[in-house]
Amino acid sequence: MAENNLNVMADLGTIKSIDFVNKFGTSINDLLTLLGVTRKEPMTADMQINLYKWAVDMDTAATVGEGETIPLSKVTRALDRTVKVEWLKKRRAVSAEAVARHGANIAIDQSDKRLMREIQSGVKTDFVSSLGETKTKIDSNDLQVALSQSWGKLQLIPEFEGESFVSFVNPMDVANFMSGKPIQADASNAYGMTLLQNFIGADRVIGLGSIPQGKVYTTAVDNIVLAYLDMANSPLKGSFVDYTDETGLLAVVSDKTVSNLTLESVFTGAFKLFTEIPDGVVEATIAAAAPSTGE
Secondary structure (H helix, E strand, O other): OOOOOOOOHHHHHHHHHHHHHHHHHHHHHHHHHHHOOOOEEEOOOOOEEEEEEEEEEOOOOOOOOOOOOOOOOEEEEEEEEEEEOOOEEEEEEEEHHHHHHHHHHHHHHHHHHHHHHHHHHHHHHHHHHHHOOOOEEEEEOOHHHHHHHHHHHHHOOHHHOOOOEEEEEOHHHHHHHHOOOOOOOEEEEEOOEEEEEEEOOEEEEEEOOOOOOOEEEEEEHHHEEEEEOOHHHOOOEOOOEOEEOOOOOEEEEEEEEOOOOEEEEEEEEOEEEEEOOHHHOEEEEEOOOOOOOOO
16 A cells, blocks of 8 residues: 555656746746736636727817807727737647656756747747837937937827836847947846846846847837736636646646556646737837948
C-alpha cells in the first residue's frame, strides 16, 4: 500500500503546469507595470469589447439675449468599433520515456519556458501590429527629435491632455543614438522589454525588438487597454480549468494518459493588449543618416 501524500507521476505534471501558469501571470503583471497600464477591461460572454466615441453638437450662438430661449447643445455616444478577442489554446504532452531519459528539468521545466516565451512573443507582436494601425505619422531627424515631436503631437489631442506618455523604440535605434554620448537612463526589464526612464527628456521609453528599426511609436498610457476573460470565474471553471494564476488570464487543465504513458497539459485564456484610439498613436519615422562623401 502506498504511503499517504506520496507524489505520483500525475502530480509531476500538475505541479509543473501550475508553476508555468504562475510564472506567466507574474510576467503579465510585470509587463503591465512596465507599460504603466491600469486599464483592464473584462470581456462579455461574446468575447468582445465595444468601444464608443463621443460627439458634441455645440450651440454656436455668440450671445443669448435677455429673455431669449437658450439653444440646446447635444452630446451623443455611439459605437465606434468592436475589438474581438481570440482564444489562446496551447497543448503540450511529454512521454514517460522523455522524463526518464532527460529528467523533469529538460522534459518539463525548460520546455515550458520555451512555450511561455513563444506565447509572450505572440502577445508582443500582436500589440506592435495594433500600434502600426495609426494614421498619425511624422518624420524626424533622430531619436530625440522623434520623441519630442511625438509628445507635442499627442498634447494636441484633447483626450490626452495632461496624460502620461509611453514610447516604443527598436533597441538598435537607442544604441545608435547613445553611441558616444554621455547619456544616463534608469533601466529595468520585463517580458523581453527594456524600460528606459528619464531617457533624453522622455519619461517612459521602452526598447522592444518587435518595433521596426527607424520607427518610434508613442501614445498615452491610458490609451493602452488589456481586454481579458476572467478564467478563474468563467463558466469553464470546474470543467476545463484546473488552475489559474492570480490574474485569471491563463488557465491550465492537466491529465495523464495511461494508455500511452504521457503527461498532457492544455493552457488556455483569452486576452488582448490594444490601443483604444488607434490614431492616438504617433508613428515617427527616423530619417536614415546620409552616407559620408569622404571629404
